[in-house]
Amino acid sequence: MKFLCIVMSLLLTSTSYAKQTKSRGNSFNPDIGINILFLNQESSRDKAEDGMKFQEAELQFSSDVDTYFSAKALFAIAEEGGEFGIEPEEAYVETISLPHVIVKIGKSKMPIGKHNELHAHAFPFINAPLINETILGDEGLNEIGVGVSGLIPLPWFSELTFNYTQGDHADLFNGGSKDNKAIITRFKNLWDLSSSTTLELGFSGAKGKNSDQQDTSLYGADLTLKWRPSKSSSNRSFEWTAEFLEKDRKGAADGKLSGIVTHFKYQLAKRWYGQYRHDYLGLNDSKSIASSKRHTGLIAFLPSEFSSVRLQYETIDDGQVKDEKRLSLQLNISIGAHPAHTY
Amino acid sequence: MKINLRKIIIFITFMLSFVSHGKLNVVTTTTNLKSLVKVIGGEKVDAFSFSKGTQDPHYLEAKPSYMIKASRADLIVSVGLDLEIGWLPLVIRGARNPKLRPGAIGSFVAGDFIDTLEKPKGKLTRADGDVHPEGNPHFLLDPLNAIKIAKEIMKKLSELDSKNKSFYENNFKKFSSEVEEQLVIWKKMIPKNVQVITYHKTLSYFYNRLDIENVAYLEPKPGVPPTAKHILSVIKIAKEKNIKLAIVENYFDPTVANRVAKDVSSLKVVTVPVTVEGEEDIKNLIDLYAKLLEIFKGG
Numbered sequence: 001m002k003f004l005c006i007v008m009s010l011l012l013t014s015t016s017y018a019k020q021t022k023s024r025g026n027s028f029n030p031d032i033g034i035n036i037l038f039l040n041q042e043s044s045r046d047k048a049e050d051g052m053k054f055q056e057a058e059l060q061f062s063s064d065v066d067t068y069f070s071a072k073a074l075f076a077i078a079e080e081g082g083e084f085g086i087e088p089e090e091a092y093v094e095t096i097s098l099p100h101v102i103v104k105i106g107k108s109k110m111p112i113g114k115h116n117e118l119h120a121h122a123f124p125f126i127n128a129p130l131i132n133e134t135i136l137g138d139e140g141l142n143e144i145g146v147g148v149s150g151l152i153p154l155p156w157f158s159e160l161t162f163n164y165t166q167g168d169h170a171d172l173f174n175g176g177s178k179d180n181k182a183i184i185t186r187f188k189n190l191w192d193l194s195s196s197t198t199l200e201l202g203f204s205g206a207k208g209k210n211s212d213q214q215d216t217s218l219y220g221a222d223l224t225l226k227w228r229p230s231k232s233s234s235n236r237s238f239e240w241t242a243e244f245l246e247k248d249r250k251g252a253a254d255g256k257l258s259g260i261v262t263h264f265k266y267q268l269a270k271r272w273y274g275q276y277r278h279d280y281l282g283l284n285d286s287k288s289i290a291s292s293k294r295h296t297g298l299i300a301f302l303p304s305e306f307s308s309v310r311l312q313y314e315t316i317d318d319g320q321v322k323d324e325k326r327l328s329l330q331l332n333i334s335i336g337a338h339p340a341h342t343y
Numbered sequence: 344m345k346i347n348l349r350k351i352i353i354f355i356t357f358m359l360s361f362v363s364h365g366k367l368n369v370v371t372t373t374t375n376l377k378s379l380v381k382v383i384g385g386e387k388v389d390a391f392s393f394s395k396g397t398q399d400p401h402y403l404e405a406k407p408s409y410m411i412k413a414s415r416a417d418l419i420v421s422v423g424l425d426l427e428i429g430w431l432p433l434v435i436r437g438a439r440n441p442k443l444r445p446g447a448i449g450s451f452v453a454g455d456f457i458d459t460l461e462k463p464k465g466k467l468t469r470a471d472g473d474v475h476p477e478g479n480p481h482f483l484l485d486p487l488n489a490i491k492i493a494k495e496i497m498k499k500l501s502e503l504d505s506k507n508k509s510f511y512e513n514n515f516k517k518f519s520s521e522v523e524e525q526l527v528i529w530k531k532m533i534p535k536n537v538q539v540i541t542y543h544k545t546l547s548y549f550y551n552r553l554d555i556e557n558v559a560y561l562e563p564k565p566g567v568p569p570t571a572k573h574i575l576s577v578i579k580i581a582k583e584k585n586i587k588l589a590i591v592e593n594y595f596d597p598t599v600a601n602r603v604a605k606d607v608s609s610l611k612v613v614t615v616p617v618t619v620e621g622e623e624d625i626k627n628l629i630d631l632y633a634k635l636l637e638i639f640k641g642g
């Protein structure tokens with residue numbers, strides 16, 4: 001509470017720098033964007049998921065609220081258990097008038113690693129990495145709370161984010177009592193190795209009480225190397241990412257579970273990308289989950305900034321007699337305003 | 344949760360101490376804008392451009408290193424007209440520097456001062472390609488627009504740094520009279536009825552000012568890569584009109600233009616810089632105009 005008071009008093013004393021919006025007809029309407037994902041899938045094992053389906057639609061709205069805040073809301077529409085449901089994935093306000101920090105209040109995807117903050121339409125592959133699906137769940141780690149992030153005055157980009165949240169995740173943080181909060185932090189660093197190459201190194205951590213009234217801790221580390229020549233005419237680029245995530249859950253379902261995911265993405269031509277991903281889950285033995293390995297290959301064709309067609313092939317070795325093989329074809333489109341993607 | 348207010352204050356003061364004093368710290372989205380800021384600001388400003396001369400500013404990414412630059416900047420100079428919409432909002436957000444937000448004292452959007460060309464009429468959809476609803480954003484290739492923007496930059500720098508007002512005014516006067524004098528000469532250099540083919544609508548303002556006629560674009564629609572059918576139609580036009588020059592901006596791939604030139608014997612493909620620092624010897628806008636004139640003066 002004291003913290004909120006400080007934020008509010010900082011806000012009230014800050015100079016107002018709001019956007020001077022032109023008085024045009026609908027200029028006060030929020031920016032509205034819709035992403036739609038269609039999927040066709042064939043699996044050698046899990047036939048229930050086969051066939052054509054409407055994977056997900058995301059409706060996003062964003063706008064400045066006033067001199068002090070901007071707001072964003074994103075609703076996902078997807079099929080679950082044979083019925084369509086709408087779910088608020090994110091709904092938050094951010095400060096726009098404070099110097100040096102961004103204070104974020106509301107429900108949002110938590111910065112535990114790099115992948116967890118992405119929306120389905122921005123996933124580098126059609127599905128999420130095994131570590132994200134298994135440790136953080138289908139919806140990822142998405143919490144309600146207050147977050148502060150600031151740049152550390154170092155010669156390179158160094159950002160520290162601290163989230164103080166209600167802790168409302170069925171498996172990880174579900175302490176029962178309203179006093180059991182969860183804390184999620186991320187420390188992100190990025191260096192420009194040259195005008196075309198960057199290296200990012202991030203560390204994340206989270207801690208809160210689970211339903212057994214014991215601690216759950218999460219640890220994450222990620223490394224990303226990106227290369228994109230500063231001559232736009234070259235139409236080539238390259239990206240390599242490795243991400244590690246570990247869960248340490250005390251209590252009845254006691255155990256550690258961790259894994260890594262790494263992927264390469266190479267731009268073959270202006271509108272073509274070739275990608276490979278390797279997943280490994282089970283670096284620590286878990287009582288409940290067998291270790292799994294997955295290889296994924298993907299070819300993407302992007303007709304424009306607003307559409308993509310992706311063909312993905314996976315082989316999954318999860319300890320059963322026969323590996324699962326899965327072929328997926330996805331159409332991903334974006335209409336309306338589309339906020340920029342983070343680097 | 345305990346937070347020590349005193350520590351926060353010390354931390355903020357520490358961060359504020361990084362704000363430089365003396366020189367104005369300006370970031371720009373393009374090298375053309377940086378060139379104008381340097382012309383007016385001279386040694387009183389430090390200017391940095393996010394895009395390089397060989398980069399298409401529309402497809403830049405919101406690199407965190409840009410946020411660091413912007414976090415320490417007094418002024419951000421951008422083109423506007425949606426050119427930087429895919430990345431600049433994130434840079435400004437990540438910079439946590441409220442004075443750079445649109446409409447604030449440290450924000451300068453050059454496009455706000457321009458009567459743009461090719462402003463689409465009627466209903467516009469993305470089926471029309473990468474069309475800018477407010478008009479073509481490559482306006483600095485018209486030397487008179489450069490004067491117009493230089494004047495506004497002079498006003499902005501004077502507002503932020505009033506003690507050097509006369510310095511900025513003098514620099515502007517020098518620049519505008521030089522460009523005006525040169526423009527008279529430049530206009531005489533270009534023969535009548537020059538007709539060209541261009542890859543993208545980057546040079547529209549330059550053509551407009553110097554009465555060069557563009558008869559076809561290699562892109563069927565802005566931002567849409569050429570199709571076989573479209574290339575055939577361009578070949579037809581080039582043959583019919585006996586076109587001698589195919590211009591490809593140096594941040595696009597010249598393969599398609601070379602393909603057309605294979606079928607049209609009279610056609611010469613020239614890759615041109617359209618930005619300051621687009622080639623090594625182009626240090627400012629006047630160098631850039633001179634370079635372009637060199638290409639077109641032969642017709």
